[in-house]
Amino acid sequence: MAVFPPPEPRVEAAGETWPGQVFDAEGAEYGEQMAAYAEQRAAKRHQRRGRRRSRPERPELALLRAESQELRCQRRRQRGVRQASDEAWRAARQERRRQRQAWRALSRAEKRQQRVQHQAEEANWQARKAARQRELEARRAEDGAWRQARQALRERQAQLDQVTPPVMAWLAILVVIDNCTRRCLGLPLFTAGVHVTAEMVVEALRALLPAELQFLISDNGPQFTAQAFAALAQAANFIHVRIAPHRGCTNGIAERFIGTLKEWLADRTWTTVEELITLLAEFQAFYNDRPHQGAELKGLSPNEYARHLSSSSTC
Numbered sequence: 001m002a003v004f005p006p007p008e009p010r011v012e013a014a015g016e017t018w019p020g021q022v023f024d025a026e027g028a029e030y031g032e033q034m035a036a037y038a039e040q041r042a043a044k045r046h047q048r049r050g051r052r053r054s055r056p057e058r059p060e061l062a063l064l065r066a067e068s069q070e071l072r073c074q075r076r077r078q079r080g081v082r083q084a085s086d087e088a089w090r091a092a093r094q095e096r097r098r099q100r101q102a103w104r105a106l107s108r109a110e111k112r113q114q115r116v117q118h119q120a121e122e123a124n125w126q127a128r129k130a131a132r133q134r135e136l137e138a139r140r141a142e143d144g145a146w147r148q149a150r151q152a153l154r155e156r157q158a159q160l161d162q163v164t165p166p167v168m169a170w171l172a173i174l175v176v177i178d179n180c181t182r183r184c185l186g187l188p189l190f191t192a193g194v195h196v197t198a199e200m201v202v203e204a205l206r207a208l209l210p211a212e213l214q215f216l217i218s219d220n221g222p223q224f225t226a227q228a229f230a231a232l233a234q235a236a237n238f239i240h241v242r243i244a245p246h247r248g249c250t251n252g253i254a255e256r257f258i259g260t261l262k263e264w265l266a267d268r269t270w271t272t273v274e275e276l277i278t279l280l281a282e283f284q285a286f287y288n289d290r291p292h293q294g295a296e297l298k299g300l301s302p303n304e305y306a307r308h309l310s311s312s313s314t315c
Helices: 019-024 030-047 059-104 108-113 115-163 198-206 227-236 248-265 273-289 302-314
Strands: 184-186 215-218 239-242
Touching: 030 215, 030 239, 059 115, 108 115, 184 273, 198 227, 215 248, 227 239, 248 273, 273 302
Parallel strands: 215 239
Antiparallel strands: none
16 A cells, blocks of 8 residues: 655745635624635635645556656657658659549650650659558558557556556545534435536435525535536525635535544445445444534534534524
8 A cells, every 4th residue: 555645734925815714703603704705715716726736656657657658659649750641642642643644645746755754753653652662561560569568568557456456446425514513414425436427416415405504615526616516506595615725624524524434434344335325324323423522512412412502592
């Protein structure tokens, strides 16, 4: 298993401001803070695009990827040269047909006068045909060398896959957490893995989101930046707040939940999607009923805290 160093903490420049500072104001209403944060985040996105951080590759995989890319580039350049040569050959053949038609149209006397020129053109054409044949033979040799190089890369890839077997299937889990009570509202599972669409996410959320929802916080994944998700926010009348790039702490409650879920699943095994769905339902019940360490919940479980808030609001 590869071990990657943690990212270096981001050092704020003197005088720099960011949307999260709105939560530092004491005595402000949470709704006002969230609305201000959403507005500032929207303005910030137009000013700066966050750059993705990529994890370093294993050296042998990086070398194999670089060699594969170079082989593809060589092949692409080779095809470009061949295309230009083929176009020139087609033009030469058209010119050859034109010359032969013009020669056949001449009278005997005209042919006797232009015989020397005609013989020179014939000799030039035969030399060009021979050069074309040599070029085609060279192409076949180049194709054979390219296939051998490609096969060698595939064999090396297969050897690396034996050391680190490739993932044959990806499953995606959507985490839905109530920021106030810390209750897990649902863990929809998508068998599409990395190909989850915004429409799939929207369909899952329609059945989970409470009617009184005012704000929804998410990361900047393509499913949450799509038009379908914006339409959901407008139809359900909530404000969609996207976290700042590379600032997972902005959505810290969900991030901590994901860590707890991973730790819980690490001690369990499953072989089918149905078994994983059962495990997720078991974890959701376990998480919502266990005492929470958050200071706001005062040691209550998310379910108990939700009942406490409900009884307080009705008194």
